[in-house]
Amino acid sequence: MALSPETRIQLFQMQAAIRTAEEAIVRHYHEQEMRCPVHLCIGQEAVSAGACAAVLRSDYAISHHRSHGHYLGKGGNLNAMMAEIYGKATGCSGGKGGSMHLIDLDAGFLGAAPIVGSTIPIGLGAAFSAHLKKEDRVTLVFLGDGAMESGVVHESFNFAVLKKLPVVFVCENNLYSVNSPMHVRQSHVRRLVDIATGHGLPAADGDGNDAEAVYRLTKDATDRARRGDGPSFLEFSTYRWREHCGQNFDHPAGFRDEQEVVSWMERDPISIHRHALIDEKIAHPDELDRIYAAQEALAASAIEFAINSPFPDPNTAADHIYA
Amino acid sequence: MNRQISYAEALCEAQRQTLDADDQVIVIGLGVPDPKGIFNSTSGLQEEFGPDRVMDMPLSENAMTGVVIGAAMTGLRPVMTHQRVDFAMTAMEQIINQAAKWHYMFNGQHKVPIVVRMVVGRGWGQGPQHSQSLQSLFAHIPGLKVIMPTSAHDAKGMLISAIEDDNPVISLEHRWLYGIKDFVPEEPFRVPLGKARVMREGTDVTIVSLSYMTLEALSAAETLETRGVNAEVVDLRSLRPLDEQTILDSIKKTGRLIVADTTNKMYGASAEIAALATEKAFSSLRGAPVRIGSPEHPAPTSPALADQYYPRAPHIAAAVLEMLELPVDGLRFDPPEGRRLDQPNASFTGPF
Numbered sequence: 001m002a003l004s005p006e007t008r009i010q011l012f013q014m015q016a017a018i019r020t021a022e023e024a025i026v027r028h029y030h031e032q033e034m035r036c037p038v039h040l041c042i043g044q045e046a047v048s049a050g051a052c053a054a055v056l057r058s059d060y061a062i063s064h065h066r067s068h069g070h071y072l073g074k075g076g077n078l079n080a081m082m083a084e085i086y087g088k089a090t091g092c093s094g095g096k097g098g099s100m101h102l103i104d105l106d107a108g109f110l111g112a113a114p115i116v117g118s119t120i121p122i123g124l125g126a127a128f129s130a131h132l133k134k135e136d137r138v139t140l141v142f143l144g145d146g147a148m149e150s151g152v153v154h155e156s157f158n159f160a161v162l163k164k165l166p167v168v169f170v171c172e173n174n175l176y177s178v179n180s181p182m183h184v185r186q187s188h189v190r191r192l193v194d195i196a197t198g199h200g201l202p203a204a205d206g207d208g209n210d211a212e213a214v215y216r217l218t219k220d221a222t223d224r225a226r227r228g229d230g231p232s233f234l235e236f237s238t239y240r241w242r243e244h245c246g247q248n249f250d251h252p253a254g255f256r257d258e259q260e261v262v263s264w265m266e267r268d269p270i271s272i273h274r275h276a277l278i279d280e281k282i283a284h285p286d287e288l289d290r291i292y293a294a295q296e297a298l299a300a301s302a303i304e305f306a307i308n309s310p311f312p313d314p315n316t317a318a319d320h321i322y323a
Numbered sequence: 324m325n326r327q328i329s330y331a332e333a334l335c336e337a338q339r340q341t342l343d344a345d346d347q348v349i350v351i352g353l354g355v356p357d358p359k360g361i362f363n364s365t366s367g368l369q370e371e372f373g374p375d376r377v378m379d380m381p382l383s384e385n386a387m388t389g390v391v392i393g394a395a396m397t398g399l400r401p402v403m404t405h406q407r408v409d410f411a412m413t414a415m416e417q418i419i420n421q422a423a424k425w426h427y428m429f430n431g432q433h434k435v436p437i438v439v440r441m442v443v444g445r446g447w448g449q450g451p452q453h454s455q456s457l458q459s460l461f462a463h464i465p466g467l468k469v470i471m472p473t474s475a476h477d478a479k480g481m482l483i484s485a486i487e488d489d490n491p492v493i494s495l496e497h498r499w500l501y502g503i504k505d506f507v508p509e510e511p512f513r514v515p516l517g518k519a520r521v522m523r524e525g526t527d528v529t530i531v532s533l534s535y536m537t538l539e540a541l542s543a544a545e546t547l548e549t550r551g552v553n554a555e556v557v558d559l560r561s562l563r564p565l566d567e568q569t570i571l572d573s574i575k576k577t578g579r580l581i582v583a584d585t586t587n588k589m590y591g592a593s594a595e596i597a598a599l600a601t602e603k604a605f606s607s608l609r610g611a612p613v614r615i616g617s618p619e620h621p622a623p624t625s626p627a628l629a630d631q632y633y634p635r636a637p638h639i640a641a642a643v644l645e646m647l648e649l650p651v652d653g654l655r656f657d658p659p660e661g662r663r664l665d666q667p668n669a670s671f672t673g674p675f
């Protein structure tokens with residue numbers, strides 16, 4: 001399936017939007033004004049951009065601790081995200097959540113929560129209700145390779161297959177759970193996709209640094225779901241450039257092998273995409289530079305919006321305990 | 324309004340009427356459609372409403388709790404049932420971190436209208452992992468509502484309120500209540516959550532009790548009556564929200580407080596109510612509040628051990644008499660000849 005030039009440029013733009021937003025966080029995080037943990041996805045943007053471009057705004061997505069890319073990819077409001085990270089009243093959760101609790105219901109981004117594994121069945125529940133209500137709606141459930149070690153994954157895969165639910169599990173395998181590499185956590189004799197296929201859940205894997213490949217696989221999976229053919233599992237291999245939580249690189253401190261980090265940075269998903277667009281004459285370099293610069297400006301103005309926004313009134317701390 | 328039905332029938336009727344009134348209501352749980360129908364509290368519902376609205380589920384309490392949370396956030400009103408509260412422990416993460424938090428942490432943008440019914444499985448050797456009363460675990464959590472209806476009337480009225488409520492509601496149902504009948508209106512009605520009920524008015528002492536212990540408290544009050552002691556019995560019905568006013572009003576009237584819980588005392592509901600009394604009605608108290616609960620060890624299985632584990636009406640009566648400095652003699656603590664205390668009556672038999 002050939003992607004239209006518009007879609008390919010859109011994929012570039014979305015990756016740039018995610019990268020520039022997070023680079024802006026990197027520049028300001030040391031100021032200690034964003035007073036919550038941030039889990040950056042720099043290096044993994046192709047998965048967010050590719051998977052979210054393959055669904056409709058009315059479709060759902062749900063995520064975990066590392067959710068900036070998924071939120072923005074799904075169309076989440078950039079200013080509201082930055083303001084949330086700054087703990088401001090204009091934040092997408094009014095300052096109650098922070099970076100780990102992004103939400104934009106208008107964009108179909110149901111929310112994010114950092115108890116690893118726990119949003120998987122909740123997203124499945126959204127797919128279950130769409131299924132029971134016979135809505136034409138697919139749910140993307142984002143998860144990491146670490147989450148694949150939690151028991152709830154098996155419970156969720158079983159139920160998704162049992163009820164043929166319109167859900168796509170999008171697993172970003174970035175080889176690490178915090179600082180623990182794969183080989184101390186999972187047996188190498190089975191692959192992540194085998195967990196899915198063991199449950200009868202159709203599975204595929206692809207290059208998570210190639211937004212177009214992500215788009216294609218996700219589109220196939222969502223098409224299946226829309227046809228009523230049930231759930232899918234997709235594994236995308238990719239790599240987080242910076243430390244697990246925070247703005248720094250962690251290889252200088254010895255958390256990861258420098259050669260490993262460098263080799264993945266040489267496979268920067270945004271450069272790969274950019275070169276493909278230029279080589280195939282889909283876009284002129286200047287046009288792509290303009291797109292990138294425009295995203296940088298939006299990120300800077302989102303930071304400004306957040307800084308200039310008021311904090312929530314302390315008297316509202318007890319609001320919304322009950323509906 | 325002179326129809327009497329059992330607690331189980333009342334629960335079933337509440338679900339039938341809400342399933343009927345609102346397409347978004349679904350009922351889900353292990354064994355919901357099976358012939359036993361959760362002690363008959365779900366019998367016939369699947370036949371009437373079909374397998375898309377009343378359904379069994381995989382043995383996956385953790386994920387399935389997440390599933391009903393996600394379904395509730397996107398418009399459904401699931402009623403989930405666990406045959407024992409003990410089984411819901413594998414779902415505590417979803418209940419505490421997720422269900423109780425999504426409304427708050429997203430600043431009111433999500434609602435999680437789920438009801439999780441859980442059975443307290445006391446009796447017939449259910450033992451350490453099938454008979455716990457874990458209400459205080461849930462009642463500690465802001466964002467959850469926690470109810471323990473005692474009568475069939477309240478079981479129906481509170482379950483309808485719970486299903487219609489936009490918040491996660493944990494309902495703990497004591498197994499020994501299922502067969503007990505009460506006058507219950509046929510039409511749908513609501514008993515508000517967060518309201519205690521004065522079951523018996525009195526002037527000498529306030530007994531605050533919950534669930535099955537309210538029946539023991541009422542029986543104790545009858546015994547006390549014969550000794551000239553006039554006890555007021557307050558059935559808590561809801562642990563969160565807590566009806567502080569009804570409790571405090573009663574204490575202000577009687578000046579004495581006994582709290583009878585279905586479980587052990589430490590860090591439990593009885594501690595909370597005693598603290599409430601001392602913090603907010605201290606000057607009305609004529610003596611220290613007294614708590615009645617089981618000992619600080621798990622519920623044993625053998626009837627020889629279980630018989631002593633659960634306090635009953637005579638223990639409550641004795642505590643009241645001691646508090647009033649009246650003679651305690653003549654109370655009967657032993658079971659009637661040939662009967663064990665791990666059953667509420669002779670018709671209650673094993674195995675489950």
Ligand SMILES: Cc1ncc(C[n+]2csc(CCOP(=O)(O)OP(=O)(O)O)c2C)c(N)n1
Nearest residue numbers: 066114115116144145146147174176177178
């Ligand atoms: C249940 C639970 N255990 C541990 C943690 C701490 N923790 C936060 S993120 C994380 C790693 C998750 O790895 P993965 O799913 O691969 O996602 P990634 O961080 O790589 O994006 C861990 C262990 C947690 N948040 N929740």
Ligand SMILES: [Mg+2]
Nearest residue numbers: 144145174176
């Ligand atoms: Mg990982």
